[in-house]
Amino acid sequence: MSASIKDSVVVVTGATGAIATALIAELLARGAAKIYAAARDVSGLAATGKIVPLKLDVTSDADAAAAALQASDATLLINNAGVNHNTAFMLAPDLAFAKEEIEINYLAPLRLTRAFAPVLIRNHGAVLNILTILARVNLPLMGSYCASKAAALSLTQGLRGELTPKGVRIVGALPGAVDTRMTAGLPIPKMTPADAAKEILDGYEAGEEDIYVGDMAKGLAAGLAQDHKAVEKQLASG
Numbered sequence: 387m388s389a390s391i392k393d394s395v396v397v398v399t400g401a402t403g404a405i406a407t408a409l410i411a412e413l414l415a416r417g418a419a420k421i422y423a424a425a426r427d428v429s430g431l432a433a434t435g436k437i438v439p440l441k442l443d444v445t446s447d448a449d450a451a452a453a454a455l456q457a458s459d460a461t462l463l464i465n466n467a468g469v470n471h472n473t474a475f476m477l478a479p480d481l482a483f484a485k486e487e488i489e490i491n492y493l494a495p496l497r498l499t500r501a502f503a504p505v506l507i508r509n510h511g512a513v514l515n516i517l518t519i520l521a522r523v524n525l526p527l528m529g530s531y532c533a534s535k536a537a538a539l540s541l542t543q544g545l546r547g548e549l550t551p552k553g554v555r556i557v558g559a560l561p562g563a564v565d566t567r568m569t570a571g572l573p574i575p576k577m578t579p580a581d582a583a584k585e586i587l588d589g590y591e592a593g594e595e596d597i598y599v600g601d602m603a604k605g606l607a608a609g610l611a612q613d614h615k616a617v618e619k620q621l622a623s624g
């Protein structure tokens with residue numbers, strides 16, 4: 387279980403997204419040997435020396451199995467693909483948004499980790515789940531997204547218990563707001579995807595298990611440690 391990015395072989399899901407793009411640039415800068423850039427639409431992803439586009443819809447069992455077969459040299463799986471409908475529980479017209487968020491933010495990292503577990507056990511590898519600080523406290527204006535990420539945080543803890551004894555390191559990254567299309571409508575301070583990617587990989591290489599990314603995430607984590615209910619009320623008040 388190495389914490390170093392150098393010479394690692396990385397699978398990044400949702401590779402067309404903003405944080406994934408920044409992560410890939412940062413992984414290359416830190417000496418990753420190969421990166422499987424996994425996306426449901428790979429038409430915009432160019433194959434270069436170290437980048438191998440990989441067709442992967444994270445909702446598909448068949449795609450996940452095929453990806454694990456092709457990327458059998460992987461040492462790090464980054465579950466990054468995500469969706470946020472930015473909708474409150476009571477404002478959603480029905481359960482479709484909540485179901486999609488659960489499918490992509492919770493069930494997909496579970497599906498991918500199950501598919502890649504034999505590879506990662508064999509290669510003494512790691513899983514890095516891109517969560518959010520909102521996995522730890524609900525922001526009602528995007529309530530169902532937070533619930534799905536809370537499930538993914540619990541998944542991360544459970545996987546750690548199951549797979550650490552088998553030599554696979556399980557890490558969660560909990561960023562605050564990052565300036566991507568996911569937060570386009572939110573008039574709040576946001577960090578750049580490049581800064582987020584650097585902090586995520588700094589924490590990963592430092593051997594952290596729960597990586598709080600950016601001032602917002604660190605501030606909320608400190609608040610939660612001090613007075614959980616006060617932070618819950620603060621976020622409920624908008």
Ligand SMILES: NC(=O)c1ccc[n+]([C@@H]2O[C@H](COP(=O)([O-])OP(=O)(O)OC[C@H]3O[C@@H](n4cnc5c(N)ncnc54)[C@H](OP(=O)(O)O)[C@@H]3O)[C@@H](O)[C@H]2O)c1
Pocket residue numbers: 399400401402403404405406425426427442443444445465466467468469470490516517518519560561562563564565566567568569
């Ligand atoms: N932005 C933030 O403030 C923030 C904060 C904390 C955590 N995060 C997390 O960071 C991760 C990346 O988000 P981002 O901000 O970079 O958003 P983004 O630019 O919208 O990227 C999301 C990525 O997920 C992919 N995706 C969605 N459904 C998929 C599916 N079924 N199969 C494969 N890929 C799928 C998207 O692919 P398409 O291009 O095909 O749609 C896109 O590449 C997410 O897990 C998000 O929850 C974001």
